[in-house]
Amino acid sequence: MNSFRAVERSLLQMTLLAGPGLLLGWALGHAGFGLAAGLLLFAALQMRQLLRLQHWLASRQLHAPEAQGAWQPVFDALERRRKNERRRRRVLLDALESFRDAARALPDGIIAIDDSDTIHWFNKSAKRLLGFRYPADVGNHLTHLVRSPRFVQWLGDARRDEVLMDLPSPEDERVRLLCRLIAYRPGFRLLIVRDISNLMRLEQIRRDFVANVSHELRTPLTVINGYMEALEPEEMGEFAPLFVQMRQQSRRMAHIVEDLLTLSRLEAQSVPVDDPVAMQPLLTAMLRDAQALSAGRHQICIEAAVDRDLRGSGKDLHSAFSNLVVNAVRYTPDGGSIRLRWDTTTDGGAAFSVIDSGQGIQAQHLPRLTERFYRVSNSRSRDSGGTGLGLAIVKHVLNAHDARLEIESRVGHGSCFRCVFPAARVLAREAALGDTA
Structure with a gap:
């Protein structure tokens, strides 16, 4: 109107x-x-x-x-x-x-960066944990302020969904940090930095405890096993079945202690080993061990058409691969097949796979298989003679080699355990031989 x-x-x-x-x-x-x-x-x-x-x-x-x-x-x-x-x-x-007041009050450091890793904003905790200065450091490149080689490599890695653990703070090396990247808008990401110093101290206490207890158990178990081996079941009369069970359990306990000591050694390694490792002899050793353990009950073969070697620790890689091969032999029914495969990945890396036609594992168990003493069933590891620590050892070895473990399994069809190594860990066979020489 x-x-x-x-x-x-x-x-x-x-x-x-x-x-x-x-x-x-x-x-x-x-x-x-x-x-x-x-x-x-x-x-x-x-x-x-x-x-x-x-x-x-x-x-x-x-x-x-x-x-x-x-x-x-x-x-x-x-x-x-x-x-x-x-x-x-x-x-x-x-x-x-x-929201900014809430972000400033968070105990975790929060840094907003773009795809070129340029800093656009950070909260008060980032100043405390990383030593940033406001506003002088706004607009600077993140790696100019946090220069740790591990952090720089992690920031440039394509798999940025993974967290970075135990990063020393630039302000105080006694402060240990956990870093995580989160995409929150096109072209921008949040770097979350958390103080995990107390958690790392507790983890160190746990590692020391496990290592000390394992060392203390090793000597009496060696003595007990020595006496057990010196006796024969035939000499025990009616107690022979009990004696056989005691011998089996003492051996299993000794294997658990050895695996715990191996885990403690792997966790205590601070400097990664970077030696050339020839894969052909390692694969041959894996095949020989698998055939000896199988005793002709399985069809075992190697599929290796790739002339690539690795850079790392030959001893640790042998331990990791051996655990996968032993598991395949233990959990594959008689007459089944086991394949040891060595091939390349699409991004220039390489992968060692153990593929079996065994029982298979239900999907809900797969994410937890690398936990210590985790069992798919209560009797599975005990019946097969396993310690429940093999895949935990595999995980630690692969982490030390910047690699990852991929597990695929179908119940009734078998499983595939795949160790995927990045291109930086892969060597041409000629280069590996040259380094060895």
Whole structure:
């Protein structure tokens, strides 16, 4: 209704300007010129209103100037819109400031970076944990401030969904950090940094305890096993079945202690081994061990058409691969097949796979297989003679070689355990031989 009245007023204004011009022009014998002069004056007034509107829109003033005719509802509508926009903007700014206050109060360091790893914002905890300075460090490249080679390599790794553990703080090496990258908008990511010093101290206490207990158990178990081996079941009479069971359990306990000591040694390694490891002899040794353990009960073969070797620890890799091969022999029924495969990956890396036609493992168990003493069933490891630590050893060895363990399994069809090594760990066979020489 207001708009209709404003249009009426504009038409009335145009009539009041054009009418006298028409009459005056008619009186002078030039009616057309008089009408044109009146319309031109009306247009000038509209242009004046348009200029006032343009000036107001370009300004930061909240209230619109007075307008005439049909322009009044336009000015009023734009004024209401500007007020609403300012109100919404104030609400958004308050919400943004509230979120920033919450981020500043978090005990974890939060750093906003773009795809080029340039710092755009960080909270107070990032200053404390990483020694950043505000605003001097905003706009700097992240690796110019955190120069740890492990951190730089992790930041540039394609698999950025993985966390970086036990990073020493640039401010204090006694402070140990955990780092995680989270994508939160196109072209930007959040780096979350958490102080895990207490957790690492507790983990060190646990490792020391396991290592010390294992060492203390090793000597008495060696003595017990020695006596057990010296006796024969035939000499025990009616106690022969009990004696056989005691011997089996003492051997199993000794194997558990040895595996615990192996895990302790792997966890205590701070400097990664970087020696060339020839894969052909290692694969041959795996095949020989598997055939000896199988005693002709399985079909075992090697599939290795790749002349690639690895860089790392030959002893640890032998231990990891051997655990996978032994598991395959133990859990594959008689007459089944076991394949040891060595091939390349699409990104220039390499992979060692153990593929069996065994019982298979249900999907819900796969994520937990590398946990210590985790069993798919209560009797599975005990019946097969396993310690429950083999895959934990595999996981630690692969972590030390920047590799990962992939597990695929179907119940009734078998399993595939695949050790995937990055391209940086792979050597051409000629280069490996040259380094060895």
